[in-house]
Amino acid sequence: MSRILIVEDESIIRAALRRLLEKNNYNIDDAASVDESTSRFNLIEYDLIISDLRLPGAPGTDLIKLAKNVPVLIMTSYASMKSAVDAMKMGAVDYIAKPFNHDEMLSTISSILNQQPVDHHNISIEAQVQHTEITGSCEAMLSLFSRTSKVARTDATVLVLGESGTGKELIARSIHEQSARAQSPMISVNCAAIPESLIESELFGHEKGSFTGADSSRCGLIEAADKGTLFLDEIGELPLEAQARLLRFLQEGEIRKVGSTQSIKVNVRLIAATHRNLKELARTGLFREDLYYRLYVMELKMPPLRERGQDIIELAQRFLISACCRMKCPQATLSDNAQQIMLQYSWPGNVRELENAIERAVILADNRLITPELLGLDIDTRPSLQRLESEYSEQATSHQAATNPAPKKQPQAGLSMDDYFQRFVIEHQDEMSETDLARKLGVSRKCLWERRQKLGIPKRPKG
Numbered sequence: 001m002s003r004i005l006i007v008e009d010e011s012i013i014r015a016a017l018r019r020l021l022e023k024n025n026y027n028i029d030d031a032a033s034v035d036e037s038t039s040r041f042n043l044i045e046y047d048l049i050i051s052d053l054r055l056p057g058a059p060g061t062d063l064i065k066l067a068k069n070v071p072v073l074i075m076t077s078y079a080s081m082k083s084a085v086d087a088m089k090m091g092a093v094d095y096i097a098k099p100f101n102h103d104e105m106l107s108t109i110s111s112i113l114n115q116q117p118v119d120h121h122n123i124s125i126e127a128q129v130q131h132t133e134i135t136g137s138c139e140a141m142l143s144l145f146s147r148t149s150k151v152a153r154t155d156a157t158v159l160v161l162g163e164s165g166t167g168k169e170l171i172a173r174s175i176h177e178q179s180a181r182a183q184s185p186m187i188s189v190n191c192a193a194i195p196e197s198l199i200e201s202e203l204f205g206h207e208k209g210s211f212t213g214a215d216s217s218r219c220g221l222i223e224a225a226d227k228g229t230l231f232l233d234e235i236g237e238l239p240l241e242a243q244a245r246l247l248r249f250l251q252e253g254e255i256r257k258v259g260s261t262q263s264i265k266v267n268v269r270l271i272a273a274t275h276r277n278l279k280e281l282a283r284t285g286l287f288r289e290d291l292y293y294r295l296y297v298m299e300l301k302m303p304p305l306r307e308r309g310q311d312i313i314e315l316a317q318r319f320l321i322s323a324c325c326r327m328k329c330p331q332a333t334l335s336d337n338a339q340q341i342m343l344q345y346s347w348p349g350n351v352r353e354l355e356n357a358i359e360r361a362v363i364l365a366d367n368r369l370i371t372p373e374l375l376g377l378d379i380d381t382r383p384s385l386q387r388l389e390s391e392y393s394e395q396a397t398s399h400q401a402a403t404n405p406a407p408k409k410q411p412q413a414g415l416s417m418d419d420y421f422q423r424f425v426i427e428h429q430d431e432m433s434e435t436d437l438a439r440k441l442g443v444s445r446k447c448l449w450e451r452r453q454k455l456g457i458p459k460r461p462k463g
Contacts, residue, residue, distance in 0.1 A: 006030040007051035034058040140303040152178035160273040162302025165350035168273040184228030192237040210259020236276035319358040
């Protein structure tokens with residue numbers, strides 16, 4: 001049973017968190033301040049310390065040094081990236097904002113405890129390096145693993161491409177863990193999740209008084225990643241002004257805080273990821289072309305789950321074991337029909353959707369056998385691109401026989417799903433609305449728009 005110390009001055013929150021963790025089989029002690037925790041308890045005997053950032057007397061971050069190798073999870077009602085950056089830079093293992101969701105708290109604690117060695121006393125530096133496990137044995141994944149291993153030994157900038165949910169951040173973390181920077185922090189940033197007005201301040205930091213609300217100087221996320229790795233997810237959403245600053249950082253190895261006249265040298269390895277076509281964005285002026293070529297040193301492509309064959313079943317088995325252990329229920333198994341359905345499904349949400357489907361099935365299963373209906377995959381009413389390919393081929397063949405069209409109208413063997421998607425949209429967009437096109441393709445209007453951007457399919461002008 002893992003021992004956890006809660007340091008929180010608000011008695012209601014402290015008692016509620018204690019009840020939650022004790023209900024989930026953790027051994028809990030609590031204190032109202034840093035001084036009380038050090039006077040009553042031996043901090044190094046705990047597996048995890050959860051502390052509020054702002055406490056009477058010393059701040060919660062003081063526990064990071066006092067607890068030595070014990071991980072410290074910082075929580076605060078001041079839900080800002082600035083507090084997170086400062087806490088993480090001082091050595092906090094993670095950061096969670098109050099009011100927190102119970103599932104989020106439990107998931108964060110489980111992740112931290114599973115990643116940390118049990119013995120915190122005589123631990124070697126090498127043993128502290130985490131290792132992200134990525135499953136896959138299809139040809140595309142084996143090729144990806146080989147390229148990842150090679151690029152990890154360098155400091156080259158990496159651009160990871162792939163659809164949402166394919167595991168781009170896992171590959172970035174694997175590169176970091178295999179690199180010489182593994183002992184230093186890896187800072188992950190979702191560029192789409194930070195307001196445009198704050199993105200430059202969050203990445204590069206700011207000086208006191210540089211804008212309204214800048215009450216003190218703050219370091220940015222790039223500076224927090226010094227000697228480590230910075231992972232910029234959804235880099236295609238980065239505003240042009242921030243792109244210019246990022247380009248200078250890549251060229252000169254230095255940053256300048258917002259409102260500062262002095263540059264700061266930093267040693268940071270950049271890994272970027274996107275599901276968008278950056279080359280097309282650069283062509284239309286939405287992404288800096290010079291930055292695109294700076295990023296395009298090494299490209300890694302994450303294959304979509306629908307193209308990974310038996311990897312789907314292997315991943316499902318792993319998620320099944322993990323979900324059953326997490327929910328403390330007997331081990332479940334996948335029925336043959338469920339496995340067949342999973343291999344046929346197009347998985348638009350990729351690995352993330354598969355994990356959620358397995359977790360849902362474990363919750364609903366009564367006899368520990370996972371059947372197709374428990375997975376909740378709407379295969380019949382949600383046509384896949386594979387079915388579209390089949391339908392299109394049959395229609396085109398019939399049309400050719402009836403009207404003897406030109407050879408270019410014939411479906412060609414070996415066309416990819418993107419080819420069929422593009423051809424279907426181009427040939428039907430005159431007589432079908434965007435809503436009808438999306439419905440026929442089995443995707444949302446947003447997904448249709450995104451794939452138009454990715455494949456460069458223009459809308460026909462009306463009139």
